[in-house]
Amino acid sequence: MRHWTLTYSSQTQALLWLPMILLALVLALIGVHVFDPKARRWTWKALAVIGVGMAVGQPFLALSWVPPEKYMGDTGRILYVHVPQVWMALIALTLNFGASLAFLLKKSWVSDALAEASAEVGVLFGAVGVTLGALWAKPTWGAYWTWDARLTTAAILLVVYSGYLALRKFIEDPEKRATWSAVVGIFAAVDIPVLWFSVKWWRSMHQTQSNPSTVDPLMTAVLRYSATAFLALLAVFIYQRFLVASAKRNEEVALPEALPAVGGTP
């Protein structure tokens, strides 16, 4: 449903494709990283360079290059950070669901370490996204927080996964920790689709997802650009956190007699 069309010079038109090309590049690098273990020495570095480089250019694009939003003016520019941050949180938490499921199907320290890494990074991105949303809500809705369906489900999601992270800290036996937190991770994932559809189900104050065909192509391009930058950073964060978690697992499994018995059982 295209209401109106803006015409841009062919030069700008060509520039609008840039975010998609960068996105394809980042996705390709992530793909190589996942499927070729030998390439992992350099793929994460390449992703880090792309992510940091794009993030440095992002404020210029989002704050000055793209025109202000029609109703919200300059305040609306926060969406170029807020929206991709929440997307990345949802991607990370979905990854946690996948890793939890994979662990229950076939026990492996890799999926356990990945579950730990993705939950922690997901909570980080989600917390930043919610905080930015609150900063935006003050001038727009008049209050930092309203008990609106979208905000409430986002808060629930963060608390659910904070509980997940706390559970991981409370269990010493690595195998029990892995199994139990995988079960909790699957229960927690029920809330991810609830968050996504909450704006539609409860006719929330928070706007529903926009459709690229009704938005100025410049805005879509900058949003895609930001999402690509954060995706590269997300991949690097998760990979680095994964390395820490794997090292920790190896240390725990190497010294089984050094571990105290699981609490409480006689």
Next chain:
Amino acid sequence: MSGHPKILAGAFEVLRKDLLIEWRTRARLNALIFFSLATLLLFSFALGPDSELLRKNAAGYYWLGILMASVLSLGESFRIETENLALDGLRLIPTDPRAVFLGKAFGNAVMLWLLSLIVLPVMVALYDVTIREGVAQLAGLLFLGCLGISAPGTVYAAIASNARARDVLLPLLLFPVLLPSLLASVKATGLIFEGDPMLQLRSWVGLLASFNVLYWGLGFVLFPKIIEDD
């Protein structure tokens, strides 16, 4: 893997065992009744003598009282299994481990439901509530809500009973996960108290029922992973 009738028979045995243990002392239900009455009283003390406010929010306070009691009840349902290696005995019963989940979770739901029914008249008197849509409907809704608490509650209580700091861990894990079904229970109960001119009751009960299906399905599939010993 045994067939369905065998699972149900096993679940029934676990349920019978839990209810029998409870019946012999009645300690858990008695303690829970006084605990949730104290909680209901605390809400009216905390808010002062504003009877209009209390009546308006009665459904929310009522469910919060049940929810607080549920943590104690669920924790207790697995604490009894840590005595005398009872959990190992439970693992050794020649039945599907999923039967243990069904039996325990249903037992917990029944316990909570009895609690909510016993507390109901006191709540009605304390908060000056009129039940406009019928007591049978309310009882059905309460049972559905208790089922919604007990399925994830049983899974999480099994986890927390073996972890450090189990008293902190159970509410920390359980409360956030329960929020959607708690919201649906509170809204539907409120509509039963206040009357339902806009016919919204059906959609809230639908939401509650779908969370029930989801959580019971997940618990049924995942519970054996928690109690298996290797």
